[in-house]
Amino acid sequence: MTKRTNQLLLKYVNQVWNSIVNVGILPAMPFVESRRTKLLNLLALPCIPFMLFYTVVNFVQGRYVLSGLNLISTASALMVLVMHRWRMYLGARLILIGVNLLIYTFTGLYFHNGAQYFLLNILIIAILVYTDRRVVTVLSLVIIAAYLLIVFFPQPAVFGPPVPDERVWGNVATALLFVILALLFFKSIQADYQREIEGQRQALTVMNRDKERLFSVVAHDISSPIATLDALLEQFRDGLLSRDEMEAATAVLHDRVSQLRSTLDNLLRWSARGMQGIQMAPANFRLLPLLAEVERFFEPVVQQKKIRVNTGVSPEIALYADRDQVSVVLRNLFSNAVKFSFSGGQIAITAEEQEDQVIIVMTDQGMGMDGERLKKMFSGPQDPAYGTVGERGSGVGLLLCNEFVHQNKGLIDVESAPGKGTRFTVWLPKGTLPVNTV
Numbered sequence: 001m002t003k004r005t006n007q008l009l010l011k012y013v014n015q016v017w018n019s020i021v022n023v024g025i026l027p028a029m030p031f032v033e034s035r036r037t038k039l040l041n042l043l044a045l046p047c048i049p050f051m052l053f054y055t056v057v058n059f060v061q062g063r064y065v066l067s068g069l070n071l072i073s074t075a076s077a078l079m080v081l082v083m084h085r086w087r088m089y090l091g092a093r094l095i096l097i098g099v100n101l102l103i104y105t106f107t108g109l110y111f112h113n114g115a116q117y118f119l120l121n122i123l124i125i126a127i128l129v130y131t132d133r134r135v136v137t138v139l140s141l142v143i144i145a146a147y148l149l150i151v152f153f154p155q156p157a158v159f160g161p162p163v164p165d166e167r168v169w170g171n172v173a174t175a176l177l178f179v180i181l182a183l184l185f186f187k188s189i190q191a192d193y194q195r196e197i198e199g200q201r202q203a204l205t206v207m208n209r210d211k212e213r214l215f216s217v218v219a220h221d222i223s224s225p226i227a228t229l230d231a232l233l234e235q236f237r238d239g240l241l242s243r244d245e246m247e248a249a250t251a252v253l254h255d256r257v258s259q260l261r262s263t264l265d266n267l268l269r270w271s272a273r274g275m276q277g278i279q280m281a282p283a284n285f286r287l288l289p290l291l292a293e294v295e296r297f298f299e300p301v302v303q304q305k306k307i308r309v310n311t312g313v314s315p316e317i318a319l320y321a322d323r324d325q326v327s328v329v330l331r332n333l334f335s336n337a338v339k340f341s342f343s344g345g346q347i348a349i350t351a352e353e354q355e356d357q358v359i360i361v362m363t364d365q366g367m368g369m370d371g372e373r374l375k376k377m378f379s380g381p382q383d384p385a386y387g388t389v390g391e392r393g394s395g396v397g398l399l400l401c402n403e404f405v406h407q408n409k410g411l412i413d414v415e416s417a418p419g420k421g422t423r424f425t426v427w428l429p430k431g432t433l434p435v436n437t438v
Contacts, residue, residue: 020081022038023084024083024085037084040093044080047074048078052070058070058163063160066160076099083095104119111157117176119150121179122143125182126143283323285323290323293327305342307338308346317353318432321408326404329401340367342388347365348361348363355430357430368418369418378399405426410429
């Protein structure tokens with residue numbers, strides 16, 4: 001019971017301490033500004049009991065003026081916390097530095113209590129909390145002048161007896177200790193700031209990488225419909241189509257424009273999710289409808305090259321993954337299969353469940369790849385390859401496929417030989433039925 005009570009008491013003390021030390025610090029406050037505010041809180045907090053104690057001691061020993069000055073110093077420390085609470089940051093700095101500068105100069109001159117060493121604290125604080133060089137220069141000159149005045153022109157103790165030597169030693173030791181603590185805190189600020197910068201640099205690197213991925217996806221998804229539109233419009237312009245053919249082409253144009261609109265809608269959704277980097281949103285969905293979308297996407301090219309597409313996928317097979325990312329993977333693989341297939345060739349797509357995974361296999365009978373190209377397939381950007389009728393690739397699609405598959409806790413493999421086609425195999429987590437997406 002005692003141990004539990006001690007833990008609760010310690011937790012409460014930590015909460016109170018943190019609430020006082022961080023008073024005035026807001027989540028949206030700049031990093032350096034928040035550390036400056038915390039530094040002033042840390043300096044003001046111990047001054048309150050310290051100065052209050054000497055207020056009583058000096059009053060008892062007959063140093064009424066010094067006791068009053070100690071009380072004013074205590075009040076200024078309290079005012080710093082209060083003004084931080086009300087977000088009056090510049091006023092808090094002015095009070096802490098200005099009031100204590102006057103008090104330490106006066107007490108050092110007339111009570112010979114070693115207050116000139118506390119002026120070193122004021123000098124360090126002024127340098128740390130102000131960024132304007134003119135303000136720092138003026139304050140530094142004033143503080144240095146006050147320090148020299150105390151050391152070389154001490155005044156007679158007309159406002160009360162000087163403090164004893166033991167007190168002077170204690171004041172000097174305390175002042176030097178504050179100097180050390182202030183410098184250590186400043187050092188920690190620099191270290192925190194460097195970590196903050198490094199974290200932002202890494203986040204920016206990730207966002208730039210994700211931006212490049214999005215550009216790759218956009219270029220890949222839009223190029224096929226644009227190519228179809230360009231070809232049809234060129235035929236319209238040259239008058240190569242009959243009336244019936246124009247009506248059929250109009251239907252194709254409508255499909256292509258609808259496809260572009262769908263692609264742009266997907267892009268907007270991806271952009272919203274990618275504002276803080278590409279993020280996964282895994283869900284259960286059926287595989288066959290997604291494959292049907294992919295095949296419709298490339299239908300004009302498939303028809304143009306007279307490629308047969310055989311899809312052997314059960315409608316009951318479901319995946320648990322990010323649907324958009326899996327769609328990108330399948331579109332890239334199918335695009336490559338179409339691109340490198342010869343006219344009149346065949347593409348086979350199969351899928352089967354195996355324990356907790358679904359194995360998707362896409363096979364074409366096209367150009368194939370040599371061993372050297374296979375080794376570098378997923379290791380880095382490749383030189384863009386050209387399809388059987390001159391289609392040009394980007395060289396980054398399969399890298400994107402590899403990364404998206406791994407993000408979805410899957411695997412991807414490829415087998416190929418020149419002139420014998422290519423076989424891609426993808427392993428992805430098995431989903432459950434029923435699913436919301438059909």
